[in-house]
Amino acid sequence: MSPRETHVEESTEELAAFVAARLVEVLAAAQHEHGRAALALTAGSVMEKVWAALAGSESARALDWSAVDVFWGDERFVPAGAADRNDRPAGEILFGHAPFSAARQFPMPTSDGEYGDDLDAAAAGYARTLHDARRPDDAGEVPSFDVVLLGVGPDGHCCSLFPDHPSSREESGTVIAVRNSPKPPPLRISLSFAGLNAAEQIWAVVNGSGKAEAVARALGGAARTEVPSAGAQGRARTWWLLDRDAASLLPAGPD
Numbered sequence: 001m002s003p004r005e006t007h008v009e010e011s012t013e014e015l016a017a018f019v020a021a022r023l024v025e026v027l028a029a030a031q032h033e034h035g036r037a038a039l040a041l042t043a044g045s046v047m048e049k050v051w052a053a054l055a056g057s058e059s060a061r062a063l064d065w066s067a068v069d070v071f072w073g074d075e076r077f078v079p080a081g082a083a084d085r086n087d088r089p090a091g092e093i094l095f096g097h098a099p100f101s102a103a104r105q106f107p108m109p110t111s112d113g114e115y116g117d118d119l120d121a122a123a124a125g126y127a128r129t130l131h132d133a134r135r136p137d138d139a140g141e142v143p144s145f146d147v148v149l150l151g152v153g154p155d156g157h158c159c160s161l162f163p164d165h166p167s168s169r170e171e172s173g174t175v176i177a178v179r180n181s182p183k184p185p186p187l188r189i190s191l192s193f194a195g196l197n198a199a200e201q202i203w204a205v206v207n208g209s210g211k212a213e214a215v216a217r218a219l220g221g222a223a224r225t226e227v228p229s230a231g232a233q234g235r236a237r238t239w240w241l242l243d244r245d246a247a248s249l250l251p252a253g254p255d
C-alpha cells in the first residue's frame with residue numbers, strides 16, 4: 001500500500017494535459033520493464049478530456065500502442081454499442097483511431113454477448129479474462145495494472161463501488177456483479193477493491209467543485225464503505241490528481 005499523494009493543476013484542461021503526459025511516460029517505462037503496458041480505464045467527463053488530450057499529444061501518438069493492454073475498471077451491463085457503455089466514448093475519442101487502435105482491448109462483457117444477460121457469469125468471465133491476460137511477471141490474480149485512471153463521483157464512488165451499498169462491502173473476488181446501482185443503469189460490472197488495488201499505480205483524476213467534498217472526505221480518512229474512493233490504494237503509488245476546484249476543500253499545504 002502506498003501513501004496518498006496529491007497534485008493540483010489550475011484548470012481541468014491543464015489537469016487533463018498533465019495526466020496524459022505523465023501517463024505516456026509510465027506506459028513507456030512499463031513497456032521497457034514488462035514488454036507490455038497494462039492500463040485500466042474508467043469513464044466520466046474528466047476522463048473524456050484526458051482521452052482527448054492523449055489523442056492530441058505528439059508523445060502519446062509516438063508510443064507503441066500495440067504493446068498496451070487496455071482493461072476496464074467498471075462498465076454498465078447494457079448491450080454492445082449502447083449509448084451509455086463506458087467504452088463507447090473511449091472508442092470514439094481514442095481507440096477507434098490510429099495509432100491508439102493498435103492497443104489490445106479487453107472490454108467488459110455486454111448484456112447481449114457471450115454470457116447473455118447473466119450478470120454473475122459476465123463478472124466471473126471478466127475475472128477469467130483478467131487472469132488470463134496477466135504478464136509473466138504479474139504475481140496476482142489480475143494484471144498489476146501499471147496505471148488505473150480512476151474517476152470519482154460526487155458521492156465519492158469509484159469504479160462501480162458505491163457508498164453504503166453492497167458493492168463497497170464485497171470482500172471476495174477481483175470482479176463483481178453490481179445490482180441496484182444508485183447511479184443508472186442499475187446493472188454493472190466492477191473491479192472489487194481487491195481487483196483495483198492489485199494495481200501498481202492508481203491515479204484518481206478529479207475535477208470541479210461538485211467533487212470537492214468527496215475529495216476532502218476520501219483524503220481525510222473516511223471509511224471505504226462510506227467513501228469508496230478512500231479505499232483505492234495502489235501498491236506503488238496512489239496519486240490524487242485534481243484541479244483547483246476539486247482541491248478547494250483540502251487543508252492548505254504543498255501540492
Ligand SMILES: O=C(O)[C@H](O)[C@@H](O)[C@H](O)[C@H](O)COP(=O)(O)O
Nearest residue numbers: 042043044045046151152153159
Ligand atoms: O460508470 C459510471 O457511471 C461512470 O463511469 C462513473 O463511475 C464515473 O467514472 C464517475 O462518476 C466520474 O464521472 P464524472 O467525471 O462524469 O462525474
